[in-house]
Amino acid sequence: MDFPRILSGNWDVPDSHLLSVAKSRGVYSQLPRALAMAPAEITQIVKDSGLRGRGGAGFPTGMKWSFVPPAEKRQGKSVYLLCNADESEPGTFKDRYCLWLDPHLLFEGMAIASRALDCHVGYIYLRGEFRYIARRMEAALAEAYAAGLLGKNILGSGHDFDLYLHVGAGAYICGEETALISSLEGEKGQPKLKPPFPAVEGAWRSPTIVNNVETLAVVPWLIQHGAAAYKAIGTEKSPGTKLFSVSGHVQRPGVYEIPMGIPMTQFINEYAGGLLPGRTLKAVIPGGSSVPVMTPAEVELCSMDYESISTHAGSYLGSGGFIVMDDTTDLVAALTNLLRFYAHESCGQCTPCREGCGWMHQILCRVRDGEASEVDLGTLRDLADNIHSKTICFFGASAAMPVQSFLTKFRGEFLDRVQRRGAGAA
Amino acid sequence: MSHPAKSAASRGPREWSPEQAAEITKILARYPTKKAAVMPLLWMAQDAWDWIDLDIMRLIGRTLELPPSHVHAVASFYTMFKKAPTNKYFFQVCHTLSCALVGSDRILAHLEERLELDENGDSKDGLFSVLRVECLASCGSGPMAQVNEHFYERLTPEIIDEVIAALRSGQQLPEPRREADQWIFPVS
Numbered sequence: 031m032d033f034p035r036i037l038s039g040n041w042d043v044p045d046s047h048l049l050s051v052a053k054s055r056g057v058y059s060q061l062p063r064a065l066a067m068a069p070a071e072i073t074q075i076v077k078d079s080g081l082r083g084r085g086g087a088g089f090p091t092g093m094k095w096s097f098v099p100p101a102e103k104r105q106g107k108s109v110y111l112l113c114n115a116d117e118s119e120p121g122t123f124k125d126r127y128c129l130w131l132d133p134h135l136l137f138e139g140m141a142i143a144s145r146a147l148d149c150h151v152g153y154i155y156l157r158g159e160f161r162y163i164a165r166r167m168e169a170a171l172a173e174a175y176a177a178g179l180l181g182k183n184i185l186g187s188g189h190d191f192d193l194y195l196h197v198g199a200g201a202y203i204c205g206e207e208t209a210l211i212s213s214l215e216g217e218k219g220q221p222k223l224k225p226p227f228p229a230v231e232g233a234w235r236s237p238t239i240v241n242n243v244e245t246l247a248v249v250p251w252l253i254q255h256g257a258a259a260y261k262a263i264g265t266e267k268s269p270g271t272k273l274f275s276v277s278g279h280v281q282r283p284g285v286y287e288i289p290m291g292i293p294m295t296q297f298i299n300e301y302a303g304g305l306l307p308g309r310t311l312k313a314v315i316p317g318g319s320s321v322p323v324m325t326p327a328e329v330e331l332c333s334m335d336y337e338s339i340s341t342h343a344g345s346y347l348g349s350g351g352f353i354v355m356d357d358t359t360d361l362v363a364a365l366t367n368l369l370r371f372y373a374h375e376s377c378g379q380c381t382p383c384r385e386g387c388g389w390m391h392q393i394l395c396r397v398r399d400g401e402a403s404e405v406d407l408g409t410l411r412d413l414a415d416n417i418h419s420k421t422i423c424f425f426g427a428s429a430a431m432p433v434q435s436f437l438t439k440f441r442g443e444f445l446d447r448v449q450r451r452g453a454g455a456a
Numbered sequence: 457m458s459h460p461a462k463s464a465a466s467r468g469p470r471e472w473s474p475e476q477a478a479e480i481t482k483i484l485a486r487y488p489t490k491k492a493a494v495m496p497l498l499w500m501a502q503d504a505w506d507w508i509d510l511d512i513m514r515l516i517g518r519t520l521e522l523p524p525s526h527v528h529a530v531a532s533f534y535t536m537f538k539k540a541p542t543n544k545y546f547f548q549v550c551h552t553l554s555c556a557l558v559g560s561d562r563i564l565a566h567l568e569e570r571l572e573l574d575e576n577g578d579s580k581d582g583l584f585s586v587l588r589v590e591c592l593a594s595c596g597s598g599p600m601a602q603v604n605e606h607f608y609e610r611l612t613p614e615i616i617d618e619v620i621a622a623l624r625s626g627q628q629l630p631e632p633r634r635e636a637d638q639w640i641f642p643v644s
């Protein structure tokens with residue numbers, strides 16, 4: 031299949047993180063063009079391209095940008111651009127590659143976005159565990175500043191854009207955009223109720239755009255090739271290429287850039303190298319640990335795009351964190367593992383989330399260990415149903431969806447575990 | 457991880473060095489408020505003094521004109537700010553689903569046995585600490601661990617043994633070597 035490698039094109043190039051190498055690969059070639067454009071023209075290209083945010087929700091990027099109030103309605107407030115490089119959703123590890131192997135592409139994307147947004151200060155929020163990446167990126171930033179590609183009066187255009195790194199310190203919830211903003215402001219990383227949406231009132235109560243690393247890194251390509259070229263790749267509702275990070279029981283786990291819309295079986299068998307010899311597929315989580323699990327029958331039906339996964343599997347493409355489980359997997363243990371994660375990471379503000387995640391985890395431990403009854407499965411289901419959409423942020427739903435989907439789609443495996451207890455006790 | 461005995465120890469009031477003070481000036485210039493510098497300063501302090509005690513929280517509070525209770529609240533919220541010391545080599549082993557599917561339990565059991573860990577996860581020889589952590593965005597190359605600052609991927613019991621032996625004999629922690637799509641310990 032012939033398609034451009036928009037995001038991963040420089041990953042194989044030695045020292046691709048150095049400015050000289052990046053420039054020789056065409057990074058920053060679009061910045062002068064974009065700086066010569068009217069801001070609205072840039073936003074229009076992004077809108078027309080149909081680019082959808084790669085952080086998980088798939089929200090149209092151009093539309094998000096257009097929510098920033100125009101200068102005359104901002105009462106002199108600045109606009110902030112935040113790059114979400116918190117990447118903590120289990121199964122997701124694509125942004126780490128972008129940050130490590132092509133930081134300048136991200137800087138160029140952010141500089142172009144800043145022009146579109148009339149923004150002069152941006153931050154890249156990196157998860158704390160990425161400090162080793164932050165050191166490399168600090169050096170890359172210094173190179174970009176020295177070359178006049180960031181900072182005051184970029185390339186003589188009159189546009190100023192200062193870009194800084196902000197390093198987190200170990201809290202999954204800081205990936206949620208309002209929590210990320212709290213954390214940047216020097217608070218505990220706790221989400222806030224929306225509205226107001228960050229685009230209207232975000233960091234320091236100013237209009238703020240939060241975008242994922244991958245989303246921003248696509249922007250230079252859009253300027254170079256135009257919206258129509260992007261739309262020509264992928265499907266109607268999921269244009270372009272996407273980075274998928276695949277982990278679990280496949281022969282070649284890793285990060286793959288593919289055009290949206292290829293059959294899921296093709297992705298597993300050709301890109302990820304297929305299952306291990308002699309194994310069969312049991313379950314797939316397609317979009318990071320928070321989305322509903324899929325059965326092998328659903329995998330057969332689906333292609334790698336937003337609409338297919340939601341239509342045929344009731345799940346989401348999410349962050350593109352693709353977790354493959356073969357027939358050796360104990361799905362009860364797998365779900366228990368995930369709920370330990372959610373119980374550990376709940377920020378604690380909402381009672382249903384704080385108490386519910388811990389409770390669901392405890393029940394699951396008992397199911398796993400053969401100490402629960404069918405009644406406990408009912409309680410588990412009720413808990414999940416009562417957390418979903420009753421919390422400040424989407425984390426609650428993120429913990430509930432795996433429980434609901436595992437219990438529905440793999441009910442037999444759970445029943446087996448609680449009934450064996452009855453058999454053993456008899 | 458909690459070290460009740462160790463965390464009670466106070467190391468006395470702190471002051472910033474001139475180098476740190478210069479760095480703080482640079483950090484403050486990046487943000488519209490002083491408060492926003494609280495995490496960068498906590499990182500700076502942890503780099504210099506290994507872990508965050510109450511005296512450091514007071515110092516940061518004074519520097520940023522924040523109540524020490526705010527600094528405490530922030531430091532407590534984020535798991536990477538150490539509220540107690542760890543040993544020189546700090547293994548943070550991921551045990552979330554993708555790593556569990558490919559054997560993180562085996563790695564943890566191996567570390568436990570080889571290092572004779574106590575209930576705090578500290579090794580008998582006082583050189584290592586081990587902590588189970590959640591997903592580190594390295595799911596495709598598990599089992600993996602962050603050791604001090606670096607990620608080491610596709611771990612096996614054999615690699616663990618070689619690394620422990622090297623570190624015990626006084627060698628430095630090797631920088632990971634990138635091979636294809638993974639960062640591995642540069643041991644054969």
Ligand SMILES: Cc1cc2nc3c(=O)[nH]c(=O)nc-3n(C[C@H](O)[C@H](O)[C@H](O)COP(=O)(O)O)c2cc1C
Nearest residue numbers: 083084085114116117118205206207241242245424
């Ligand atoms: C619990 C939770 C965790 C999230 N974690 C991340 C993350 O690690 N990285 C990310 O880019 N977006 C994450 N998001 C999504 C962000 O809130 C936000 O939608 C996204 O960064 C917007 O960028 P995009 O429009 O480019 O997708 C998370 C959302 C929730 C509810």
Ligand code: SF4
Nearest residue numbers: 377379380383421423
């Ligand atoms: S849903 Fe959970 S993580 Fe989100 S704000 Fe409420 S308690 Fe915090």
Ligand code: FES
Nearest residue numbers: 550555592594595
């Ligand atoms: S599950 Fe271990 S790094 Fe993601």
